[in-house]
Amino acid sequence: MAVASGGEAPAQAPTGGPVRNRALGASAAKLLRGFLTLREGSIIVVTIATFVYFLITAEGFATSANFKTLLPYFAPIAILAAGEVFIMINGEIDLSIGAVYLITPFLFYKLAQAGLPLVPAVMLALVGSAMVGLVNGFFIAVVGISSFVATFGMLFVLEGLTLVTSHAAPVATPGTSSLHVHTFAQIFGGGTYSELIWALAIVVVLQLVLTFTRWGIYTVSVGGNRLGAAEAGVRVRLVLIRNFVMCATCAGLVGILEAVRAVTATPDPSGSNEILFQAIAAAVIGGTLLRGGSGTVVGALIGALFLGVLHDGLIIKGVSADYLDLYLGLAIILVMSINVFVQRVRTGSGLA
Amino acid sequence: MLPAEEVAADEARRAGGHPPGAAPGANAAEPGVGEEVLRVEHLAKSFGPITALRDINLTLRKGEVLGLLGDNGSGKSTLIKIICGFHKQDAGQMFLHGEPFEPKSVDDARAHGIDTVYQDLALVDELSVYHNLFLRRERVHAPIPFLQNALMRREARRALDDIGINIPRLDVPVARLSGGQRQAIAVARTVSGEADILLLDEPLAAMGAKEGGQILELIQRLKEEGNVSIIMVLHNYVHVLAACDRVNLIQDGTIALDKHTAETSVEELTDIVVEEYRRARQAAIEADTASRAAGGSTASR
Numbered sequence: 001m002a003v004a005s006g007g008e009a010p011a012q013a014p015t016g017g018p019v020r021n022r023a024l025g026a027s028a029a030k031l032l033r034g035f036l037t038l039r040e041g042s043i044i045v046v047t048i049a050t051f052v053y054f055l056i057t058a059e060g061f062a063t064s065a066n067f068k069t070l071l072p073y074f075a076p077i078a079i080l081a082a083g084e085v086f087i088m089i090n091g092e093i094d095l096s097i098g099a100v101y102l103i104t105p106f107l108f109y110k111l112a113q114a115g116l117p118l119v120p121a122v123m124l125a126l127v128g129s130a131m132v133g134l135v136n137g138f139f140i141a142v143v144g145i146s147s148f149v150a151t152f153g154m155l156f157v158l159e160g161l162t163l164v165t166s167h168a169a170p171v172a173t174p175g176t177s178s179l180h181v182h183t184f185a186q187i188f189g190g191g192t193y194s195e196l197i198w199a200l201a202i203v204v205v206l207q208l209v210l211t212f213t214r215w216g217i218y219t220v221s222v223g224g225n226r227l228g229a230a231e232a233g234v235r236v237r238l239v240l241i242r243n244f245v246m247c248a249t250c251a252g253l254v255g256i257l258e259a260v261r262a263v264t265a266t267p268d269p270s271g272s273n274e275i276l277f278q279a280i281a282a283a284v285i286g287g288t289l290l291r292g293g294s295g296t297v298v299g300a301l302i303g304a305l306f307l308g309v310l311h312d313g314l315i316i317k318g319v320s321a322d323y324l325d326l327y328l329g330l331a332i333i334l335v336m337s338i339n340v341f342v343q344r345v346r347t348g349s350g351l352a
Numbered sequence: 353m354l355p356a357e358e359v360a361a362d363e364a365r366r367a368g369g370h371p372p373g374a375a376p377g378a379n380a381a382e383p384g385v386g387e388e389v390l391r392v393e394h395l396a397k398s399f400g401p402i403t404a405l406r407d408i409n410l411t412l413r414k415g416e417v418l419g420l421l422g423d424n425g426s427g428k429s430t431l432i433k434i435i436c437g438f439h440k441q442d443a444g445q446m447f448l449h450g451e452p453f454e455p456k457s458v459d460d461a462r463a464h465g466i467d468t469v470y471q472d473l474a475l476v477d478e479l480s481v482y483h484n485l486f487l488r489r490e491r492v493h494a495p496i497p498f499l500q501n502a503l504m505r506r507e508a509r510r511a512l513d514d515i516g517i518n519i520p521r522l523d524v525p526v527a528r529l530s531g532g533q534r535q536a537i538a539v540a541r542t543v544s545g546e547a548d549i550l551l552l553d554e555p556l557a558a559m560g561a562k563e564g565g566q567i568l569e570l571i572q573r574l575k576e577e578g579n580v581s582i583i584m585v586l587h588n589y590v591h592v593l594a595a596c597d598r599v600n601l602i603q604d605g606t607i608a609l610d611k612h613t614a615e616t617s618v619e620e621l622t623d624i625v626v627e628e629y630r631r632a633r634q635a636a637i638e639a640d641t642a643s644r645a646a647g648g649s650t651a652s653r
Binding site: 208212213214215217220221224225227228229230231232233234235293294 | 438457458459462468470472473475476477478479483487488490492497501541
């Protein structure tokens with residue numbers, strides 16, 4: 001009883017000029033609609049539009065020098081957002097990623113001071129980040145505290161620990177020097193394109209995991225229908241804990257990359273809270289729903305790129321620093337409205 | 353039966369002893385139905401103050417279709433969820449092929465050959481038809497952990513065509529499908545696995561006559577193949593008599609009736625349920641009268 005899947009019957013071949021133009025227009029419109037049905041469709045369009053806007057109106061925007069200043073803004077946010085996407089698809093949230101980003105370089109510092117060579121110290125520091133994720137996962141999946149509250153508490157615990165152990169003083173990141181970027185620093189955030197490569201690699205791997213592996217399927221299941229997933233045999237607690245471990249590890253890695261790039265590790269909680277919000281914003285405007293069940297890592301990358309382009313473009317245009325946040329906020333609301341509209345078109349309901 | 357006998361049979365039922373209509377071992381001679389594959393004894397389960405199951409004794413034989421009936425809230429789904437490993441019973445034991453059976457999880461029960469279609473279908477709206485069909489049984493390009501999507505799509509197509517339910521596109525999220533199509537996917541997930549005991553919790557609930565008929569045909573086919581034993585929760589007594597070999601009725605947390613469908617009728621089943629309802633209503637009225645009398649004497653001061 002199989003019915004032929006999808007596809008409309010092929011249209012009649014167009015004959016003359018105006019008919020051909022109309023046919024081309026129709027297929028272009030169909031392509032556009034098809035493109036917009038991608039979860040990432042609308043954020044791609046918005047980012048390109050913003051980029052073009054600044055290209056036209058801002059002197060010096062389209063230079064390689066400017067691109068290089070853009071990178072360290074958007075690449076860390078992209079990595080943080082990539083991990084956070086899995087948590088959000090699960091219908092949860094991880095508010096501690098900024099704090100993990102803050103404390104992990106200090107853990108790395110302590111380990112290097114204790115005599116560990118650089119790379120093992122980085123590995124062990126990332127294990128520390130993973131442990132934070134494990135604790136988060138335990139309280140959320142096993143004890144049953146809401147993820148908002150559990151990670152909120154963890155945020156303060158880690159920020160407090162950072163200030164206590166560092167005595168609120170910045171330290172020189174191990175393996176770096178202000179004079180010369182050695183190999184270690186080249187790879188771990190100091191090289192010009194290092195953070196970009198890390199971001200692209202992580203986004204590609206995580207998107208592949210989300211779309212093509214069981215880890216991804218179970219993540220979507222736990223977020224979309226937690227009871228149903230449990231009934232089908234999905235190990236819900238394991239899925240949740242795994243994702244919190246992965247997210248925290250990403251956050252720890254970003255912390256180290258940024259500390260290496262900046263040559264110092266700074267115990268600045270306001271900076272870490274800001275990057276937390278930027279990461280969540282990137283994930284959401286990239287097409288991951290806050291309520292869970294659906295999401296995209298590539299979208300988060302583009303969302304981070306959008307935030308970077310916007311921030312960078314406004315600065316190049318000479319917008320006063322006071323206005324930056326205002327414009328950023330307005331842009332986010334506008335982009336989300338566009339996203340929601342496109343989402344409705346995607347699912348076919350349209351505006352009332 | 354005489355009223356006195358009725359009362360006596362009633363008492364026997366309530367005491368949780370053997371239900372009327374079937375002595376143990378009497379069904380073994382049934383043609384086409386073999387030895388016992390599943391037995392549960394004195395199963396009990398409560399959720400806080402609510403007693404879902406009090407003392408359940410049930411047997412399932414190889415190749416038979418057992419219909420499980422009961423009023424809303426009688427504990428049918430709870431019993432299914434205990435057998436399939438989703439809940440753990442408070443008391444009682446289960447035996448699978450004669451061996452003690454204590455599934456630690458749904459996966460564990462599936463590994464022992466028990467698969468379930470839940471009342472809420474256990475589908476994930478955002479996943480495609482074939483991903484839902486293969487949920488927790490995905491095909492992977494071992495040793496690389498990547499999903500074999502093309503293969504799963506082909507097998508899903510075959511499984512759904514086999515059942516005969518029309519689902520034109522397999523890569524759409526199941527949220528887009530009708531209730532009947534979604535139910536068909538839930539049934540297909542279970543039927544196309546390697547389970548030898550299927551637990552179906554209201555498999556026809558969302559289906560129209562035609563689709564429901566196709567599922568019943570499928571169950572008939574499975575029965576004829578003889579490898580699968582099925583427990584089916586149904587509300588429609590006509591379906592029960594048509595599709596099932598035997599019927600168990602849950603009432604008051606126990607099995608109140610255990611008969612071959614050939615030996616009972618829609619009327620008898622309905623009578624039992626109505627009788628129970630009448631008794632419960634009578635008890636409620638008496639309790640209400642009693643409390644009002646007690647309250648009245650204080651209010652009339």
